[in-house]
Amino acid sequence: MTDASAETSSASGAVSDTETMSNKAAKKRRRREPPPDPAPLPGLVDAHTHLAACGGRDAESVRAICDHAQAVGVDQVVTVADDMVDARWAVRAAEWDDRVYAAVALHPMHAQDLDDETAAELEEMARHPRVVAVGETGLDYYWPGRSDDCAPPEVQHETFRWHIDLAKRVGKPLMIHNREADRDLLDILAAEGAPDTVIMHCFSGDRNVARECVDRGFILSFSGTVSFANAAELRAAAELVPDEQILVETDAPFLTPHPYRGQPNQSYCLPYTARALAAVRGVPEAEMAALLGANARRVYSMPLP
The missing domain is CATH 1.20.5 (Single alpha-helices involved in coiled-coils or other helix-helix interfaces)
Known part of the structure; x- marks a missing residue:
């Protein structure tokens, strides 16, 4: 050379x-950059978000998140708890802003936190008029063995059973977290007797699991994952769900839809996922948004905005 x-x-x-x-x-x-605002798609409800994790820890920041969402057609949101601290934040957020409703429970990762004291506090919060669901609760088989902080499966089972009973006692929907635990989760629900309304939050199963859930009358809620390139089986599941059993959510700040996967998520991003569902189901975007919003208000007993 x-x-x-x-x-x-x-x-x-x-x-x-x-x-x-x-x-x-x-x-x-x-x-690190948030996605751009989508074109407005009126009538939507974010069926599952985490306002505190999105920065909504006071009335002003909650209002700003809701204002941003409402500007693109997301009129109401359900903010969801993972642990006791989050549950208290969720109830406060629902009191701060009329567009916010709450769901309270212990995430399966924190199932070991259930004791007489936390059970009493959760039941009191679950009866709050601004709390519209018991959740998110369920089973997570991904994290045991990967995280020392995650409750083992046998503890998750017992805490899940308690939440199922709580939802039935207070007469509110049960919001399910399910990660790699399809069979055990469905078996426990069958053995305990599912509440009248069960919401499979961030549904991630295949079409066979979807059919079983649909046959049991469960509601399937889809997040931004349905828009991911590698989610063909999830889209097949989204296609077969009856109109009255489908919801849309952000699970913000996680699971930002394509093409912004990995960027910060928030309720204002919901129209991206709603449009992805409209494409999967072959219906006009406005019709899909109206259906999704109406379903959320019915399922959660929320008034029109």
């Missing part, structure tokens, strides 16, 4: 390294 060739090769390598570094920096920067 001549000196000139070596110099050219070295320069090319330097440019390549610089480009690689720039691409990585751009990707990292993009992941």
Whole structure:
């Protein structure tokens, strides 16, 4: 190789390294940036979000999140608890803003936190008029063994059974978290006797699980995952759900829909997922939004905005 060739090769390598570094920096920067506002799609309800995790920890920030969402057609939201601290935040948020409703429970990862004291407090919160569901509760088989903080399956089972009973006692929907636990979760629901309304939050099963849930009368709620490129089976599930048994949610700040996967999610992003569902089901966007909003208000007994 001549000196000139070596110099050219070295320069090319330097440019390549610089480009690689720039691409990585751009990707990292993009992941911190919120997605742009979608075109408005009126009539929607975010059936499951986490306002506190989105920064909604006081009346002003909750109002700002709701104002942003409402500007693109998301009129109401249900903010959901993972643990006792989140449950208290969720109830407060629902008191701060009329567009916000709450769901309270212990996430299966925190199932070990259930004792006489927390059970009494959760039941009191579940009876609050602004609380519209008991959730999210259920089973998570992904995290045991990966996280020392996650409750083991046998503890999750007992806490899940308690939440099922709570939902029946207070007469409110049961909001389910299910991760890699399809069979055990459905078997426990059958053994305990499911409440009148069961919502499969962020449904992630295949079409066979979807059919079983539909046959049992459960509501399937779809998040941004239904728009992911590798989610063909999930889209097949979304296609077969009857009109009256489908909801849409953000699960914000997680699961931002395509093409913004990995970026911060918030309730204002919901129209992206609603449009993805409309495409899957072959219906006009406005018709899909009206159906999804009406279903949420019926399921959660929420008034029109």
